[in-house]
Amino acid sequence: MHPYDELQVEKLECQNHLFRNFCLKLKDIVRDSKAGPITLRKCLGKNILRLRKSVISATAQLTKNEVNFDCCSILQKHILNAPYHVFGDHQNCVDSVCSIQRKNDTNWIPDLLQSGLLYRIMNVVNNLADNSKSLLFSANNCVEQFHSIVAKFIGGKRVNFCLRRSYLARCSGAVISHNSGSFMSRVHKSMYNTSPGNFVKSTERRRENDLIRRKRKMSRPRCRKSLFLEKGRNKNYGVRAEKPDLSEDIFSQKKERLLSTLQLSIEERKSIERKTVEQRKSPLWREERRKRLTASDF
Numbered sequence: 001m002h003p004y005d006e007l008q009v010e011k012l013e014c015q016n017h018l019f020r021n022f023c024l025k026l027k028d029i030v031r032d033s034k035a036g037p038i039t040l041r042k043c044l045g046k047n048i049l050r051l052r053k054s055v056i057s058a059t060a061q062l063t064k065n066e067v068n069f070d071c072c073s074i075l076q077k078h079i080l081n082a083p084y085h086v087f088g089d090h091q092n093c094v095d096s097v098c099s100i101q102r103k104n105d106t107n108w109i110p111d112l113l114q115s116g117l118l119y120r121i122m123n124v125v126n127n128l129a130d131n132s133k134s135l136l137f138s139a140n141n142c143v144e145q146f147h148s149i150v151a152k153f154i155g156g157k158r159v160n161f162c163l164r165r166s167y168l169a170r171c172s173g174a175v176i177s178h179n180s181g182s183f184m185s186r187v188h189k190s191m192y193n194t195s196p197g198n199f200v201k202s203t204e205r206r207r208e209n210d211l212i213r214r215k216r217k218m219s220r221p222r223c224r225k226s227l228f229l230e231k232g233r234n235k236n237y238g239v240r241a242e243k244p245d246l247s248e249d250i251f252s253q254k255k256e257r258l259l260s261t262l263q264l265s266i267e268e269r270k271s272i273e274r275k276t277v278e279q280r281k282s283p284l285w286r287e288e289r290r291k292r293l294t295a296s297d298f
């Protein structure tokens with residue numbers, strides 16, 4: 001039985017999680033030495049927050065009025081144009097979003113395109129553009145925010161850093177623990193001039209044994225076969241989680257977007273042909289080859 005009768009339920013992703021994953025994936029590209037030249041990766045690292053800010057500003061402008069399906073498509077165009085706007089190509093920018101000062105910036109797009117780094121950036125941007133509806137409706141996880149506030153006051157997962165002398169007390173405790181190796185015993189003896197109970201001693205002994213065991217495990221040579229083992233896949237959570245099928249509207253949009261990238265003029269085809277002469281040695285050749293069916297696929 002359908003629990004909601006005739007009502008159609010649609011899942012909205014958490015806005016904070018979307019932006020966090022967006023920035024983390026871009027940082028992974030920056031750290032990957034095989035992604036491209038270090039100068040371009042440094043340029044990307046400096047502009048990650050600008051990419052996020054451009055998406056947030058475009059979302060804020062669209063949410064001033066009534067949100068509808070047209071707003072989702074407009075926001076998708078803004079998100080897909082964000083890398084071009086941030087890295088100096090303002091041909092498709094809107095005047096309300098792009099200022100005159102930004103139009104005089106250095107254009108990094110040709111270098112990013114030549115190195116193949118732009119394709120990896122656009123893969124991350126496409127994932128964010130697919131969730132444009134979640135950005136428009138400001139789908140934040142209110143339950144997590146509520147529990148974080150509760151945990152702050154009850155001493156759960158988070159520590160209240162606002163209490164008086166709490167930070168100094170933790171710093172002092174860390175110094176005692178580092179110097180003596182047995183934090184609770186030292187504090188108990190200095191305060192009460194008596195030895196702590198068996199429970200405290202057994203707890204410290206167990207922690208010391210765990211520390212020794214971890215050090216021994218880290219000192220052992222690792223087997224290289226473990227690098228090739230497939231990690232367990234959780235179908236309900238994480239990056240490898242199973243995702244629902246795309247709706248017809250989103251599927252048609254992604255199809256048109258892909259087909260538009262394949263429609264090139266004669267001059268563009270000749271330029272790609274000249275730039276991809278080295279084939280495997282050219283990052284542009286690998287990225288362009290992914291979108292096409294070649295003879296080696298059959």
